[in-house]
Amino acid sequence: HQAKMKVYAKVLMLCSVWGASAFTAPSFSKPSTALHSTNWDVSTLKDVARVEGQSRRTWNFGDITREDVQVAMKTDGRPMKAEIQLWIGPDWTPFTVKTYCQDGKVRPVKAIIGTRNKAAQIEVRNTGAYEFPLNAACQYADGPLMDVRKTIPETCEAIYVEGGAIKSKPIDPTVEQVAVLLNTDTRQLNARVELMNGPNNVKQDYEVFTNNGLLNSLYVVFDTPGTGGNTVRVRNLAPLEFPCRIYVQPL
Numbered sequence: 001h002q003a004k005m006k007v008y009a010k011v012l013m014l015c016s017v018w019g020a021s022a023f024t025a026p027s028f029s030k031p032s033t034a035l036h037s038t039n040w041d042v043s044t045l046k047d048v049a050r051v052e053g054q055s056r057r058t059w060n061f062g063d064i065t066r067e068d069v070q071v072a073m074k075t076d077g078r079p080m081k082a083e084i085q086l087w088i089g090p091d092w093t094p095f096t097v098k099t100y101c102q103d104g105k106v107r108p109v110k111a112i113i114g115t116r117n118k119a120a121q122i123e124v125r126n127t128g129a130y131e132f133p134l135n136a137a138c139q140y141a142d143g144p145l146m147d148v149r150k151t152i153p154e155t156c157e158a159i160y161v162e163g164g165a166i167k168s169k170p171i172d173p174t175v176e177q178v179a180v181l182l183n184t185d186t187r188q189l190n191a192r193v194e195l196m197n198g199p200n201n202v203k204q205d206y207e208v209f210t211n212n213g214l215l216n217s218l219y220v221v222f223d224t225p226g227t228g229g230n231t232v233r234v235r236n237l238a239p240l241e242f243p244c245r246i247y248v249q250p251l
Contacts, residue, residue, distance in 0.1 A: 049135070049137070051134050053126050054130055056125040061115055064117050066146075067116065068141040068146055070140070070142075071084060071122065071124070072111075073135065075108075075132065080100065080108075081132070082109070082125060083125045084113070084123070086115065086120055087121040087122070087123065088120045094215075095114075096210070097113070097208045097209075099111075100204065101205075102204070104134060106223065106225055107203060109220075110221035152181045152219070153183075156181075156247040156248070157247075158247055161191070162236065163241060164240055166233065168231050169231065170231050175250040178248060181217060181219045181249075182208060182213070183213050184212075184244050186214045187212075187241075187243075189210050190210075190237045191207070191236050192205055192237060193235075195230065196231045198229050213244060221251070234246050
């Protein structure tokens, strides 16, 4: 009888170990604190510009040894609707991202885009009404942001999204910020990433298009204030032949 009890105890122990490993959270859901102290405050960044509604501002980037550019935008609490374009040469625009948020103070724009190690210009165009100005700043990324588009795929599990498909990722209520990276295997990237609070209530979104989703991957940070209910949803707007990958990393 004692021998049977020992065997039974060992079986219970093994089952508990297997059960724990089976429900271990995937790597992309583990919070990262490396970027938590990164400066995204527009007022403290270099070359800040006020961009009135229906106007634009352009920044020059000529250092071919650097690639990642930090783009930050906010308002005084009004809605924000803008378009960011990467210009290389006189008439080539390989990257465009459109962004919208209901409150540009609560959920400011925080994005990293690449210049492909070329002399480039980045234009911020305020496509909102004249009454809705915004403050914007663009500068070469420093610190951990310099390589974040390359390091996230090494620490997060990719979510594969076929062309025309939609994927969602709920965010834990305790998370204050969540980083999202969208890329491809060099094919076209045409997708929309949305932050929802409640059923189908989009608070902020980015719609990106580029002819090369590896060279011009998009990295954005969503602020997730409030109590729960936040979800990141990605829509792949490209045809079936152009899948993309997303990486979701709570900060």
